Amino acid sequence: MARVFFQDVTKRFGRVFAVRELTLEVHDQEFFVLLGPSGCGKTTALRIAAGLEEPTDGDIYIGDRLVNYVAAKDRDLAMVFQNYALYPHMSVHDNVAFGLRMRQYSRSEIDRLVREVAETLGIGDLLNRKPGQLSGGQRQRVALGRAMVRRPQAFLMDEPLSNLDAKMRVQMRTELVRLHRKLGATFIYVTHDQVEAMTMGQRIAVLNDGTLQQVGPPQEVYDRPANRFVAEFIGSPAMNFLEGGVVRENDRDGIRTPEGFLALPDAVSAEIRQQGVRSFVVGIRPEHLTPVAEQAAAAFEGTADLVESLGSEQHVTVALKETAIVVRLPSSPRIERGATLRLAVAPEHLHLFDAETQLRVGP
Amino acid sequence: MTAAQQSSRIAGVAQRWLRRLPAYAVLTFCAALLLFPLYVTAVYSLHPLTEFLNEGVPSLWPSNPQWSNYFKSGSGVSNTPIGRFLFNSVVVAVVITAAQLVTATLSAYAFAFLRFPGRNVLFVLFLATMMVPLEVAIIPNFQTIQWLDHHFRTQAWLSWTQITWIDGYPGLVAPFLATGFGTFLLRQAFLSIPGELRDAAEMDGYGHWRFLLFVVVPLARGALATLAIFAFLQAWNQYLWPLLVTNDPDMRTVQIGIAAEASDVSRINIAFAGTITAFLPMLLLVVVFQRYLVRGLFGGSVKG
Ligand SMILES: Nc1ncnc2c1ncn2[C@@H]1O[C@H](COP(=O)(O)OP(=O)(O)O)[C@@H](O)[C@H]1O
Ligand SMILES: [Mg+2]
Numbered sequence: 001m002a003r004v005f006f007q008d009v010t011k012r013f014g015r016v017f018a019v020r021e022l023t024l025e026v027h028d029q030e031f032f033v034l035l036g037p038s039g040c041g042k043t044t045a046l047r048i049a050a051g052l053e054e055p056t057d058g059d060i061y062i063g064d065r066l067v068n069y070v071a072a073k074d075r076d077l078a079m080v081f082q083n084y085a086l087y088p089h090m091s092v093h094d095n096v097a098f099g100l101r102m103r104q105y106s107r108s109e110i111d112r113l114v115r116e117v118a119e120t121l122g123i124g125d126l127l128n129r130k131p132g133q134l135s136g137g138q139r140q141r142v143a144l145g146r147a148m149v150r151r152p153q154a155f156l157m158d159e160p161l162s163n164l165d166a167k168m169r170v171q172m173r174t175e176l177v178r179l180h181r182k183l184g185a186t187f188i189y190v191t192h193d194q195v196e197a198m199t200m201g202q203r204i205a206v207l208n209d210g211t212l213q214q215v216g217p218p219q220e221v222y223d224r225p226a227n228r229f230v231a232e233f234i235g236s237p238a239m240n241f242l243e244g245g246v247v248r249e250n251d252r253d254g255i256r257t258p259e260g261f262l263a264l265p266d267a268v269s270a271e272i273r274q275q276g277v278r279s280f281v282v283g284i285r286p287e288h289l290t291p292v293a294e295q296a297a298a299a300f301e302g303t304a305d306l307v308e309s310l311g312s313e314q315h316v317t318v319a320l321k322e323t324a325i326v327v328r329l330p331s332s333p334r335i336e337r338g339a340t341l342r343l344a345v346a347p348e349h350l351h352l353f354d355a356e357t358q359l360r361v362g363p
Numbered sequence: 364m365t366a367a368q369q370s371s372r373i374a375g376v377a378q379r380w381l382r383r384l385p386a387y388a389v390l391t392f393c394a395a396l397l398l399f400p401l402y403v404t405a406v407y408s409l410h411p412l413t414e415f416l417n418e419g420v421p422s423l424w425p426s427n428p429q430w431s432n433y434f435k436s437g438s439g440v441s442n443t444p445i446g447r448f449l450f451n452s453v454v455v456a457v458v459i460t461a462a463q464l465v466t467a468t469l470s471a472y473a474f475a476f477l478r479f480p481g482r483n484v485l486f487v488l489f490l491a492t493m494m495v496p497l498e499v500a501i502i503p504n505f506q507t508i509q510w511l512d513h514h515f516r517t518q519a520w521l522s523w524t525q526i527t528w529i530d531g532y533p534g535l536v537a538p539f540l541a542t543g544f545g546t547f548l549l550r551q552a553f554l555s556i557p558g559e560l561r562d563a564a565e566m567d568g569y570g571h572w573r574f575l576l577f578v579v580v581p582l583a584r585g586a587l588a589t590l591a592i593f594a595f596l597q598a599w600n601q602y603l604w605p606l607l608v609t610n611d612p613d614m615r616t617v618q619i620g621i622a623a624e625a626s627d628v629s630r631i632n633i634a635f636a637g638t639i640t641a642f643l644p645m646l647l648l649v650v651v652f653q654r655y656l657v658r659g660l661f662g663g664s665v666k667g
């Protein structure tokens with residue numbers, strides 16, 4: 001059993017709260033992603049789990065064991081570091097074997113284990129090289145090998161792909177997922193890259209400013225962001241936001257924004273009445289805006305200001321009266337700069353956030 | 364290649380050399396200026412004594428080289444052979460070097476890898492000791508050694524150790540076993556070792572001692588070599604301190620021994636030979652480890 005459980009964990013550096021009252025359960029054998037912008041406390045949380053950092057407050061459990069006072073080496077975890085942390089003066093073989101040397105393995109056994117891991121990772125013919133003679137992707141594999149060779153219960157990875165080029169990163173992403181399936185160990189994976197989080201994580205936790213924002217499967221977090229921060233952080237291009245208040249027009253409840261009227265689904269308007277929230281921030285994902293022909297059906301009207309073509313699709317920045325919104329459209333028909341666009345959005349695709357608390361309102 | 368092409372290429376090379384000529388002229392002049400005393404010493408060390416007793420300046424050319432000068436040395440006052448001086452110097456320099464490597468490694472490790480209250484204040488204090496010139500510290504140091512010597516001679520619970528401070532190796536090396544400079548030099552080198560390596564080693568079950576031994580020392584070997592050379596050179600070239608704490612000719616270091624020899628005019632050529640003898644090990648050291656001397660002082664010696 002290698003669930004990892006943070007209970008009310010707080011870490012303070014002087015006056016800075018790196019992690020605040022974090023309660024989080026990572027299930028056994030799960031690929032769990034900690035996601036958040038730089039400086040939000042991801043690394044600190046990981047280091048606390050690893051035993052490299054002591055929490056100011058709170059408890060850490062691995063399995064059912066309280067490990068607050070257990071040394072890092074005795075927690076049966078392995079860590080993969082952002083900059084690989086390979087020992088530059090040792091060969092790949094010795095780097096991978098380094099952790100075994102402290103654990104009473106015989107020389108031949110160490111050799112066998114190192115070779116086995118190297119085969120799995122496809123670095124079998126690099127064993128005699130020094131880290132300085134390897135490419136970024138190869139170094140990454142060596143770092144993984146060093147973690148794997150001890151067969152730990154859980155892997156802690158701190159932005160392991162951030163130093164790779166874009167193509168290598170995509171390749172390593174699938175390799176890591178495959179590795180996770182094969183090893184059947186718990187993975188806690190830290191990243192600031194929401195694409196990595198969405199594609200790799202079975203569940204993700206979004207952190208901001210040391211505070212947990214939301215935990216859930218990636219699709220759920222994407223579809224129902226718990227607050228404005230999560231809504232804005234996840235998704236690319238980012239969600240559009242408009243401010244407005246509730247009004248009743250033509251017998252329908254809706255939000256009146258400076259740019260137009262947005263009708264709400266009945267279920268949402270009922271809940272809003274109940275909660276008594278007055279001013280809102282409305283979030284609309286770029287892919288949920290669709291061009292329409294007649295003015296009557298459109299929520300917004302504006303002119304295309306910037307067209308970014310990605311080949312498979314185009315991202316159009318549409319200038320409205322006061323703000324601009326981004327729309328994600330198929331690559332044809334091609335939108336010309338300056339063209340007038342009328343955009344509609346289905347009521348069920350509106351995300352409502354309380355303007356004051358920034359929390360999600362409605363289902 | 365046509366003749367015209369070839370001649371234009373030669374012209375190009377000549378031009379390049381011509382442009383560099385002033386710089387080389389200046390450098391050659393400076394080198395000559397610096398090496399001249401050394402040259403004179405070398406030549407004088409080969410002259411027969413008569414050369415110095417004649418009227419006028421001794422010749423600047425070894426017209427009648429006396430290699431035997433190199434085997435005759437030994438203080439006129441005490442008859443101590445120069446071998447004994449050299450031996451003393453080697454013992455002192457080796458002990459000081461080894462001790463500085465150990466003390467500086469340990470203190471630099473603490474400053475670079477451990478978090479403890481007062482770390483920065485303490486480090487500034489270490490740095491401050493670098494500002495104190497040897498001459499300022501020499502009297503208090505001497506008094507300390509004298510005090511130690513006195514107690515080790517007179518108190519029964521100390522005297523059984525047979526440690527002699529005045530006229531003994533302990534007194535010769537004691538003030539130089541640890542230096543702020545060594546700590547500073549190694550701390551800088553250790554700081555360039557990524558903290559992630561320490562974390563990785565900790566996860567692998569390597570404590571501070573093993574991490575120091577298996578990771579830090581191999582990675583900082585350039586800086587360690589630099590420190591070793593500096594410590595050795597400094598210890599070897601010491602004059603004032605060994606003069607102060609030794610009276611027994613048998614305990615003198617080579618620099619003092621040569622000075623004593625030079626005070627006897629009838630052995631002046633032998634003193635010059637001794638100077639060259641004392642200088643050769645240093646020359647060898649500097650030539651062999653030149654790159655550590657330069658690199659250690661002027662940049663990251665760890666990155667590799
Ligand atoms: N050793 C430390 N000393 C002081 N402050 C730290 C230390 N480690 C992290 N912090 C602070 O804690 C916050 C979270 O840092 P970190 O966990 O590294 O964030 P992330 O990995 O999400 O970028 C930051 O504000 C950072 O400056
Ligand atoms: Mg980080």
